[in-house]
Amino acid sequence: MTGxxxxxxxxxxxxxxxxxLSMAAGLAGCGPAPRGSGINDPYEASNRxxxxxxxxxxxxLFRAPSSDDTRPPVGPVGHAIGNVGNNLGLPSMVLNxxxxxxxxxxxxxxxxxxxxxxxxxxxxxxxxxxxxxLPESTTDFGxxxxxxGVGEGTYLELPIFGPSTERDALGKVVDxxxxxxxxxxxxxxLVAKAFRLGARVETRKKYSATxxxxxHDSADSYAQSRLLYxxxxxxxxxxxxRNDAAAYDPYDDPALQ
Amino acid sequence: MPQPMIPMTTLRYxxxxxxxxxxxxxxxxxxxxxxxxxxxxxxxxxxERAVTDTNAxxxxxxxxxxxxxxxxxxxxxxxxxxxxxxxxLGVAARQxxxxxxxAFTKAYQGYLSRKYGKxxxxxxxxxxxxxxxxxxxxxxxxxxxxxxxxxAPFEVLWQVSDRSGQDKFFNLIVEGVNMLASxxxxxxAMLDRRRGNIDAVIQDLKTxx
Numbered sequence: 181m182t183g184x185x186x187x188x189x190x191x192x193x194x195x196x197x198x199x200x201l202s203m204a205a206g207l208a209g210c211g212p213a214p215r216g217s218g219i220n221d222p223y224e225a226s227n228r229x230x231x232x233x234x235x236x237x238x239x240x241l242f243r244a245p246s247s248d249d250t251r252p253p254v255g256p257v258g259h260a261i262g263n264v265g266n267n268l269g270l271p272s273m274v275l276n277x278x279x280x281x282x283x284x285x286x287x288x289x290x291x292x293x294x295x296x297x298x299x300x301x302x303x304x305x306x307x308x309x310x311x312x313x314l315p316e317s318t319t320d321f322g323x324x325x326x327x328x329g330v331g332e333g334t335y336l337e338l339p340i341f342g343p344s345t346e347r348d349a350l351g352k353v354v355d356x357x358x359x360x361x362x363x364x365x366x367x368x369x370l371v372a373k374a375f376r377l378g379a380r381v382e383t384r385k386k387y388s389a390t391x392x393x394x395x396h397d398s399a400d401s402y403a404q405s406r407l408l409y410x411x412x413x414x415x416x417x418x419x420x421x422r423n424d425a426a427a428y429d430p431y432d433d434p435a436l437q
Numbered sequence: 438m439p440q441p442m443i444p445m446t447t448l449r450y451x452x453x454x455x456x457x458x459x460x461x462x463x464x465x466x467x468x469x470x471x472x473x474x475x476x477x478x479x480x481x482x483x484x485e486r487a488v489t490d491t492n493a494x495x496x497x498x499x500x501x502x503x504x505x506x507x508x509x510x511x512x513x514x515x516x517x518x519x520x521x522x523x524x525x526l527g528v529a530a531r532q533x534x535x536x537x538x539x540a541f542t543k544a545y546q547g548y549l550s551r552k553y554g555k556x557x558x559x560x561x562x563x564x565x566x567x568x569x570x571x572x573x574x575x576x577x578x579x580x581x582x583x584x585x586x587x588x589a590p591f592e593v594l595w596q597v598s599d600r601s602g603q604d605k606f607f608n609l610i611v612e613g614v615n616m617l618a619s620x621x622x623x624x625x626a627m628l629d630r631r632r633g634n635i636d637a638v639i640q641d642l643k644t645x646x
Contacts, residue, residue, distance in 0.1 A: 309587035316589065390556040397646065400626030407622050408614055415613020420592070424573045428617060430524040430607060431575070431600040436531070
């Protein structure tokens with residue numbers, strides 16, 4: 181690593197560390213944010229415009245010619261690119277788990293990263309997941325914010341990235357800035373980022389049947405995407421719904437009788 | 438429109454903890470048995486059978502319409518299609534005639550099987566395991582884990598009731614995504630598009646999904 185890189189990195193790391201510490205200090209002791217509820221979408225009109233744009237972009241880039249196409253949506257090369265890209269996402273997840281004060285997923289993802297980078301030939305294969313029972317413990321800075329007590333905010337649909345919330349959108353921006361891959365020299369960093377993007381494309385293709393169904397076959401794909409995202413995200417962050425008294429029972433719903 | 442999505446103040450509950458604590462953690466979470474006609478083991482048994490049939494359908498190697506037809510048979514055998522259809526229609530179910538309800542339910546069953554059949558592709562290769570059951574109000578929620586090689590296991594909850602006269606499941610919650618809530622939003626959107634005309638929605642359902 182050159183002297184200038186080290187210096188630049190040092191200043192930036194210091195800046196980021198200060199930012200994170202000041203945020204953490206402001207939020208310390210708050211505990212995780214409570215589960216979001218209902219749908220808070222004051223920007224629905226502009227979100228719907230973004231959604232229409234995303235749908236068009238998705239059609240152009242990804243839509244399978246026929247939903248009954250039985251070929252696997254991702255070939256071996258795409259699969260390898262996805263694995264490498266996902267492997268390169270692990271350092272950022274380790275960092276986030278540490279910021280959340282959760283050592284277990286940090287340790288697991290560290291071992292996963294080491295195993296797949298070596299035995300898995302730079303992440304092309306996934307022996308950690310298939311042979312060592314170390315699947316990815318997925319996390320991001322949006323979850324870190326949640327753990328620090330930041331509420332989800334309003335719903336947002338982001339261009340290209342899709343469904344999100346104010347908190348998760350901020351998390352995406354911070355994740356870009358604090359990604360440990362930024363410590364790489366410019367050329368390998370660019371390659372790494374290209375693989376990260378490749379992994380996103382692979383994920384979209386892998387779940388093409390479901391994404392196509394939600395995005396292109398729904399009567400109101402905006403409302404469906406929003407509901408699915410919010411429910412799934414709340415489950416990821418807060419776990420299973422345990423409020424039994426409020427559980428919906430269609431056999432006792434007076435509106436249906 | 439009332440959302441069947443379950444709101445929402447709740448114990449803070451960490452999924453990783455539950456997965457880590459496994460059966461021990463689950464046993465602690467079980468609500469003590471109450472006097473239901475349906476019991477824990479019956480609810481589990483129903484979902485065991487549904488899961489066995491689903492695993493067999495996945496292993497059959499069938500795809501497309503042949504697979505959707507298998508799902509439709511599983512669905513009509515184990516799910517209370519009538520109450521799911523009623524719940525999806527929401528208040529519109531009250532205005533529908535018996536003939537309209539019957540036609541809607543029939544079209545809706547085919548639609549659901551196609552729609553979820555397509556979305557099921559990513560489950561291919563998954564094995565479902567029943568992990569436990571707990572009582573909620575007058576029904577049971579059976580927890581299953583779907584295991585896909587190399588991926589973190591994911592959770593599918595099946596809500597089971599005997600209030601149709603038979604033990605049937607009436608809702609599925611996949612990684613937090615509640616089928617009844619999602620269906621009510623979608624059928625509501627279809628009704629809006631047809632200005633509340635159920636007959637038009639029934640026609641749409643025959644080709645949708």
